[in-house]
Amino acid sequence: MAEWSKNVGREPVRVKMLGQKFVLYRDESGTAHCLSDVCLHRGGSLSGGWTNGDCVVCPYHGWRYDGGGRLAYVPSEGDDFKAPRRARIDSYPVEERYGMVWVFLGDLPEEERFPIPPCEEFGDPRWRMMSTEVTWKAEAARVVENGIDIAHTSFVHPMFGRPETAQDNRILEIESGEWWGRSSNLQFPPKFKGNWYRRRMRRDRQPTNTHPCWYLPGMVARIRIDINSKMAIVMFDVNTPVDRQATRTFALHFRSFLKHGFFDKGSLKRLKKIFDEDAVIIEAAAPNHLPDSLAHEMSVGDDKFMRTWRAARRKCIEERGWKIDTDEVEKHRGRKVFNIPSPARRTDNMKWVIDTVPLVPPRKAHTPLKPVAERKSA
Ligand code: FES
Ligand SMILES: [Fe+2]
The missing domain is CATH 3.90.380.10 (Naphthalene 1,2-dioxygenase Alpha Subunit; Chain A, domain 1)
Known part of the structure; x- marks a missing residue:
C-alpha cells in the first residue's frame, strides 16, 4: 500500500517503498497513478513537480509523462516533437480499496498477481x-x-x-x-x-x-x-x-x-x-x-x-525470486538508480533507459504460477 487515498490529489506525492522512490498523482478524471519518481532526462524528481492535464510534469525542464509513464511533451522541442519509444518510465498498476492506494510493484501479468486482502468490515455499518x-x-x-x-x-x-x-x-x-x-x-x-x-x-x-x-x-x-x-x-x-x-x-x-x-x-x-x-x-x-x-x-x-x-x-523468495538484492543496490547508492520492473517491461520489449533492480536469484526450481482464480483463495 502506497498512501491513503485522501492524501493523493492533483499535487504529486512522493512515497518510498522497498527502498525506491515513486510519485503518486491523480489525472483529470481522478484516476490515481504511480510512476517511478526519476525523470529520464537528467534525473529530476517528478514528485517535486506538478500536474498538467493527465500528465505529471518534471520540475527541472518541464518534461511531461502520462499515467502510463510515456513521455508526452518536451517544452523545448515544441509541438512537433515525437517521443522515441524508449522515452518511457515504469508505471505500476494501481487499485484503490478501503480508502487506500494499492500498487502492484512488479511485472507479473494481472492474472498471476495475488489479490488485495479482504477486509469485509470496511463500509459495513455494524462496525x-x-x-x-x-x-x-x-x-x-x-x-x-x-x-x-x-x-x-x-x-x-x-x-x-x-x-x-x-x-x-x-x-x-x-x-x-x-x-x-x-x-x-x-x-x-x-x-x-x-x-x-x-x-x-x-x-x-x-x-x-x-x-x-x-x-x-x-x-x-x-x-x-x-x-x-x-x-x-x-x-x-x-x-x-x-x-x-x-x-x-x-x-x-x-x-x-x-x-x-x-x-x-x-x-x-x-x-x-x-x-x-x-x-x-x-x-x-x-x-x-x-x-x-x-x-x-x-x-x-x-x-x-x-x-x-x-x-x-520463503517460497516466494526461494522459488520465485521475488526479493530485491538490497546489498547489491546498496553498492551503487548515489551512483545509479534502479527501477522495479513494471508489467510494460514484458510487453514493450526494448532497452529501457533505467535498469531493473538486481534480484536474489531463486534457489529452487520454479513451479509455474497458475492464474490466481484457479488457486485456493483466502
Ligand atoms: S530532468 Fe526532468 S525535465 Fe530535465
Ligand atoms: Fe503486539
Whole structure:
C-alpha cells in the first residue's frame, strides 16, 4: 500500500517503498497513478513537480509523462516533437480499496498477481471504523510477525494478557494457503481496567477468542478479537516496507460496540499504546531482518502459526525470486538508480533507459504460477 487515498490529489506525492522512490498523482478524471519518481532526462524528481492535464510534469525542464509513464511533451522541442519509444518510465498498476492506494510493484501479468486482502468490515455499518498510521524503525517482516504473534500479548500488552496465563493460551486451529493464513486461539486475559462499562465487558479469566491472519500482498497482519459474544475488535494493518530499516503501517481499526464517534478518542489512545508497546520490542530485536535460515532462531509450539507465514514468504523468495538484492543496490547508492520492473517491461520489449533492480536469484526450481482464480483463495 502506497498512501491513503485522501492524501493523493492533483499535487504529486512522493512515497518510498522497498527502498525506491515513486510519485503518486491523480489525472483529470481522478484516476490515481504511480510512476517511478526519476525523470529520464537528467534525473529530476517528478514528485517535486506538478500536474498538467493527465500528465505529471518534471520540475527541472518541464518534461511531461502520462499515467502510463510515456513521455508526452518536451517544452523545448515544441509541438512537433515525437517521443522515441524508449522515452518511457515504469508505471505500476494501481487499485484503490478501503480508502487506500494499492500498487502492484512488479511485472507479473494481472492474472498471476495475488489479490488485495479482504477486509469485509470496511463500509459495513455494524462496525465503527477508525484509521491511523505508525512508522517503525524496523523491517516489515518483523512487524508482520509481531502482528500475528498471539503469545507475546501475555508479556507485551497488559491490556490483552498477563504472564501468569501464558501457559493457558491455546491454538485451536491453523489454516494457510499460498499467500494467506489464519488461525484461531483461546486466551485468558485480565479484567479490563477503567470505568464500569469496561469492567463489565470482560470479567476475570473470561476466555477471549483471537483470530490472527496474515496476507503476503501488502504484508497485511489482521487480527479479530472476540472480547465476548457481542463485542469484537478487528485490526487490519498494512505494513509497507519503506526500506530496510523502516516500515510504515497503515492501520484500520474496527469495533462492533460503542459505535458513536465520541468513543474514538479513547479507542485511538489504546491502539496507540499497543503500537508503542510493540515498538519497544521490535525496534530492539536482532537481527533487524528475519534471519535467512530458520536454524538461527528457535521456535516452539506457540510459533506454529508464524511458521506458516515464514514458509510462504520463503517460497516466494526461494522459488520465485521475488526479493530485491538490497546489498547489491546498496553498492551503487548515489551512483545509479534502479527501477522495479513494471508489467510494460514484458510487453514493450526494448532497452529501457533505467535498469531493473538486481534480484536474489531463486534457489529452487520454479513451479509455474497458475492464474490466481484457479488457486485456493483466502
Ligand atoms: S530532468 Fe526532468 S525535465 Fe530535465
Ligand atoms: Fe503486539
